[in-house]
Amino acid sequence: MRPSEIEKKWQAKWDATKLYRFDPKNVAKKQYILEMFSYPSGANLHVGHWYNYGLTDSYARFKRMQGFEVFQPQGFDAFGLPAENYAIKTGIHPMDSTRANIAKMEEQLKRMGATFDWDYEVKTCDPDYYRWTQWCFLQLYHKGLAYRKEAPVNWCPSCNTVLANEQVIDGECERCQSPVKRKLLTQWFFKITAYAEELLSKLDELDWPEKTKTMQRNWIGKSIGGEITFDLEDGSERFTVFTTRADTLYGCTYVVVAPEHPIVGRITTPEHKEAVQAYIDFAAKASDIDRMSTVRDKTGCFTGAYAINPVNGRRIPIYVADYVLYTYGTGVVMAVPAHDERDYEFAQKYELPIERVIKGVNVPDDLPFTDYGVLVNSQHHDGETSQQALKTVIEELQKKDAGAFKTNYRLRDWLISRQRYWGAPIPIVYCEKCGAVPIPESELPVLLPYDVDFTPDGTSPLLKSDEFINCKCPKCGGAAKRDADTMDTFVCSSWYFLRYPDNKNEKEAWNKEWIDTMLPVDKYVGGAEHACLHLLYSRFFVKALRDLGHLSFDEPFLSLVHQGTILGPDGQKMSKSLGNTVSPDEYIQKFGSDVFRMYLMFGFSYIEGGVWSEDGIKAISRFVERVERMCARVSSIQGKGAAAGDKELRYALNYAVKQMTLDYDRFQFNTAIARAMELTNALYKYADSGEADPKLFAETVKTLLLLLAPAMPHLAEELWEQLGGQYSIFNQPWPSVDESALALDEIELGVQLNGKIRARVTVASGLSKEETEQAVLADDAVKAQLAGKTVRKVIVAKNIVNIVVG
Numbered sequence: 049m050r051p052s053e054i055e056k057k058w059q060a061k062w063d064a065t066k067l068y069r070f071d072p073k074n075v076a077k078k079q080y081i082l083e084m085f086s087y088p089s090g091a092n093l094h095v096g097h098w099y100n101y102g103l104t105d106s107y108a109r110f111k112r113m114q115g116f117e118v119f120q121p122q123g124f125d126a127f128g129l130p131a132e133n134y135a136i137k138t139g140i141h142p143m144d145s146t147r148a149n150i151a152k153m154e155e156q157l158k159r160m161g162a163t164f165d166w167d168y169e170v171k172t173c174d175p176d177y178y179r180w181t182q183w184c185f186l187q188l189y190h191k192g193l194a195y196r197k198e199a200p201v202n203w204c205p206s207c208n209t210v211l212a213n214e215q216v217i218d219g220e221c222e223r224c225q226s227p228v229k230r231k232l233l234t235q236w237f238f239k240i241t242a243y244a245e246e247l248l249s250k251l252d253e254l255d256w257p258e259k260t261k262t263m264q265r266n267w268i269g270k271s272i273g274g275e276i277t278f279d280l281e282d283g284s285e286r287f288t289v290f291t292t293r294a295d296t297l298y299g300c301t302y303v304v305v306a307p308e309h310p311i312v313g314r315i316t317t318p319e320h321k322e323a324v325q326a327y328i329d330f331a332a333k334a335s336d337i338d339r340m341s342t343v344r345d346k347t348g349c350f351t352g353a354y355a356i357n358p359v360n361g362r363r364i365p366i367y368v369a370d371y372v373l374y375t376y377g378t379g380v381v382m383a384v385p386a387h388d389e390r391d392y393e394f395a396q397k398y399e400l401p402i403e404r405v406i407k408g409v410n411v412p413d414d415l416p417f418t419d420y421g422v423l424v425n426s427q428h429h430d431g432e433t434s435q436q437a438l439k440t441v442i443e444e445l446q447k448k449d450a451g452a453f454k455t456n457y458r459l460r461d462w463l464i465s466r467q468r469y470w471g472a473p474i475p476i477v478y479c480e481k482c483g484a485v486p487i488p489e490s491e492l493p494v495l496l497p498y499d500v501d502f503t504p505d506g507t508s509p510l511l512k513s514d515e516f517i518n519c520k521c522p523k524c525g526g527a528a529k530r531d532a533d534t535m536d537t538f539v540c541s542s543w544y545f546l547r548y549p550d551n552k553n554e555k556e557a558w559n560k561e562w563i564d565t566m567l568p569v570d571k572y573v574g575g576a577e578h579a580c581l582h583l584l585y586s587r588f589f590v591k592a593l594r595d596l597g598h599l600s601f602d603e604p605f606l607s608l609v610h611q612g613t614i615l616g617p618d619g620q621k622m623s624k625s626l627g628n629t630v631s632p633d634e635y636i637q638k639f640g641s642d643v644f645r646m647y648l649m650f651g652f653s654y655i656e657g658g659v660w661s662e663d664g665i666k667a668i669s670r671f672v673e674r675v676e677r678m679c680a681r682v683s684s685i686q687g688k689g690a691a692a693g694d695k696e697l698r699y700a701l702n703y704a705v706k707q708m709t710l711d712y713d714r715f716q717f718n719t720a721i722a723r724a725m726e727l728t729n730a731l732y733k734y735a736d737s738g739e740a741d742p743k744l745f746a747e748t749v750k751t752l753l754l755l756l757a758p759a760m761p762h763l764a765e766e767l768w769e770q771l772g773g774q775y776s777i778f779n780q781p782w783p784s785v786d787e788s789a790l791a792l793d794e795i796e797l798g799v800q801l802n803g804k805i806r807a808r809v810t811v812a813s814g815l816s817k818e819e820t821e822q823a824v825l826a827d828d829a830v831k832a833q834l835a836g837k838t839v840r841k842v843i844v845a846k847n848i849v850n851i852v853v854g
């Protein structure tokens with residue numbers, strides 16, 4: 049039979065017998081295996097889809113055979129910009145193109161032969177899904193975790209919408225690489241910062257790639273320091289700075305205030321007003337990202353005001369400069385030019401005093417050192433002494449009411465309003481009398497209207513839909529207007545894994561007891577690019593919903609695997625514009641989907657990916673043919689039983705079982721397949737020896753099929769049937785290891801020195817002469833005998849090793 053026929057045959061049977069149906073009765077053995085949400089793009093499945101879905105499916109099949117009740121759902125992250133942009137270009141409504149794309153992708157995913165349970169599918173653009181996205185919004189809103197504020201936001205002029213900080217990469221829009229602009233807008237935020245500490249500390253407990261955890265740690269950016277209060281010279285104002293280096297306070301020779309800080313207006317002296325205002329206007333043009341850049345020229349302006357350094361009473365000037373951010377710490381910095389590079393650069397430019405007060409850590413090496421004694425006379429390079437010094441200084445300042453311990457986080461609240469059409473509407477109305485009023489839960493969903501003009505003009509398309517915008521205030525019944533923005537699609541994907549197990553629930557987003565049993569996700573597989581976006585947002589959602597009483601676990605994804613990327617044959621990322629994309633279709637047509645899948649497993653390290661080459665696919669095809677021929681020999685093999693090669697074959701078999709079990713578990717598919725090849729070689733050797741035990745041979749071939757079933761599901765099922773196995777091979781238990789077959793035999797050797805027995809050494813049996821010689825010479829007793837002597841020759845005989853020494 050041709051591969052395509054075999055695939056059709058078994059997919060039909062799996063379907064008819066509902067092989068992949070998740071059985072809730074077995075939830076005690078559940079294994080929730082999830083690939084990151086699919087975006088319905090409309091293009092054919094590419095190598096990347098196969099790599100992600102196909103290989104994770106192999107893992108799922110393996111887990112199933114191990115006796116787990118596998119829950120592997122599929123669904124679509126269906127809202128978002130690409131469909132809307134496509135609509136703007138072609139006039140095809142996002143709803144229509146998305147539905148068509150989903151249908152196409154479903155069909156292809158089904159043909160892949162993956163064990164998805166489609167009964168649990170969700171699509172975020174369906175009202176019965178986004179109704180609950182809106183419900184999640186309201187839960188956060190009622191607890192003060194969703195709030196509206198006017199803030200300078202990241203505006204992408206090409207996508208015509210605001211972006212979250214996480215969507216701005218090096219000052220550019222993550223999606224279209226346009227430079228991001230600053231714009232003052234009133235927007236909805238989720239208070240993810242309320243969870244900064246837990247998001248950070250719980251990372252330690254997760255079985256996630258270290259690199260991703262580090263990225264989240266850095267993004268959260270915890271910094272332990274103190275707040276120090278300075279008085280204005282005339283005592284008319286006090287202000288506070290945040291510092292992680294209170295121990296350098298003696299070296300503070302000036303103060304810098306962020307240009308936006310309201311104190312600037314109050315402290316600036318009349319003769320400096322004009323210059324300071326000009327500087328504020330200049331600074332308003334730069335984004336926070338620009339301002340943080342280390343290569344950017346330092347600029348600033350003197351306010352005319354002076355402050356008093358609380359530790360030594362020194363009179364120091366106050367500057368405005370945009371290298372200090374208004375949104376971090378207190379928006380004011382104590383500048384210590386001798387020990388901080390930014391301050392040093394600034395002090396040089398504006399000719400401010402530079403005073404070195406700490407040994408060891410300073411900007412230029414040759415600054416003279418001023419010893420102020422007990423407080424700061426510490427020579428520290430490491431965090432610990434620095435922390436001690438911080439403690440000493442802050443405790444000292446606490447006595448004068450001028451210091452406090454303080455921890456800051458870089459993490460900012462998550463901006464979720466988008467000025468786009470194709471997303472979940474925000475369930476809030478604005479009433480002249482009542483202000484912002486949430487839609488009652490019973491009135492959800494707030495439906496997204498179909499007929500909307502979404503030609504971009506910098507405002508929200510829903511503003512132009514009168515029937516949508518105008519509504520009644522749920523509180524007073526008066527005329528009100530709806531929020532015209534839609535939610536960031538990352539909101540939709542922050543909770544989809546909670547909906548899957550209960551996707552048909554019409555009364556609530558999920559049944560609490562049920563999802564407390566089904567979650568967390570046991571194995572989550574997807575790209576590393578979501579480290580500080582989806583993977584952080586989902587963790588926040590779970591924690592917030594837990595605290596709101598809707599679930600009882602702390603983390604969504606216990607164990608995470610990032611698949612690598614398959615590059616084009618030219619070593620570049622596959623892209624249409626480079627013309628280096630590889631389509632799986634022709635390979636699947638020629639070799640079958642099993643061979644294609646197994647090649648992806650064998651040809652790459654799953655986590656690393658690599659450059660596509662088609663050479664390896666032929667090797668896999670030949671390997672599969674070898675397995676088929678081996679199966680064909682089962683019925684014809686002759687022998688009396690109990691053959692000489694039995695032990696070796698048993699060893700090869702159990703070794704393969706043991707290693708492949710470990711390999712599949714760790715997503716090390718390439719080595720798993722290599723072990724299967726070794727076992728196949730051992731089987732050929734055994735069969736060709738002319739002396740074989742037909743029963744052992746048949747059993748071993750069958751075990752090989754079981755081991756290969758996750759990697760070549762259709763073919764394994766077919767061969768299993770040919771060998772008289774019971775349907776389905778995926779209902780068979782995973783092979784177990786007979787450890788005793790792995791114990792190598794040992795033999796004892798007499799070791800002679802110049803013909804006289806001097807030692808007895810135990811080595812593994814079956815070693816070659818060279819290996820025996822090495823083992824004997826490495827033995828401690830033999831080494832002791834040989835001390836001070838020169839080995840001239842080693843003669844290995846049957847049970848005796850004679851060492852000739854001089």
Ligand code: ANZ
Nearest residue numbers: 271290291292293296371372373376377379384387388
């Ligand atoms: C004095 C000092 C001396 C500082 C020294 C550093 C080195 P992290 O670790 O990122 O939290 N800082 C505080 N608020 C700031 C703001 N709004 N904009 C720009 N810089 C700000 O950094 C904390 C340090 O960054 C603080 O400690 C402060 O400078 C500066 F040798 O205070 B430091």
Ligand code: ZN
Nearest residue numbers: 479482521524
């Ligand atoms: Zn009202």
